[in-house]
Amino acid sequence: xxxxxxxxxxxxxxxxxRARLRSGAGAGLADQAQLAGLNGLQQMQAMLEGRLPxxxxxxxxxxxxxxxxxxxxxxxxxxxxxxxxxxxxxxGGWYATLLDSALGCAVHTTLPVGRAYTTAELGVNIVRxxxxxxxxxxxxxxxxxxxxxxxxxxxxxxxxxxxxxxxxTTTCLVFEAPAR
Numbered sequence: 001x002x003x004x005x006x007x008x009x010x011x012x013x014x015x016x017x018r019a020r021l022r023s024g025a026g027a028g029l030a031d032q033a034q035l036a037g038l039n040g041l042q043q044m045q046a047m048l049e050g051r052l053p054x055x056x057x058x059x060x061x062x063x064x065x066x067x068x069x070x071x072x073x074x075x076x077x078x079x080x081x082x083x084x085x086x087x088x089x090x091x092g093g094w095y096a097t098l099l100d101s102a103l104g105c106a107v108h109t110t111l112p113v114g115r116a117y118t119t120a121e122l123g124v125n126i127v128r129x130x131x132x133x134x135x136x137x138x139x140x141x142x143x144x145x146x147x148x149x150x151x152x153x154x155x156x157x158x159x160x161x162x163x164x165x166x167x168x169t170t171t172c173l174v175f176e177a178p179a180r
């Protein structure tokens with residue numbers, strides 16, 4: 001598939017997904033009753049289907065979860081002028097937030113019922129400048145190791161043409177989910 005066709009498909013998929021998320025549970029936080037008995041993958045699938053709320057950060061940063069599978073999460077976004085730093089380029093925090101979301105959600109898909117995680121380490125490498133003209137970008141997170149106490153993952157931000165914009169790794173601490 002050509003880069004142009006891929007970009008068109010990505011935009012269509014993103015628009016459909018975002019509409020489903022917004023018309024479903026909307027932005028917010030799931031409560032314990034909604035999460036009861038669901039493992040991490042089931043929670044992420046329910047969010048993607050609009051049955052569980054998605055986090056507010058997705059609206060703030062103009063991105064959305066678009067795919068999940070065991071050990072994998074894909075987010076899509078497009079930097080806007082509001083994501084620029086004073087030097088006139090996309091703020092590194094935009095890349096880091098998109099990557100951290102893909103990494104963390106990939107780890108989340110591996111969690112058994114009653115377990116949670118938090119990011120303990122995040123390493124980001126920006127290798128190509130993105131702009132509001134770059135078109136949609138995808139952060140693809142993949143778990144490398146999912147243990148009882150630690151999980152590691154890697155993610156890449158790529159354009160529809162396959163060009164790499166940034167990559168990252170994470171180490172997450174896995175623990176018993178506290179009652180909210």
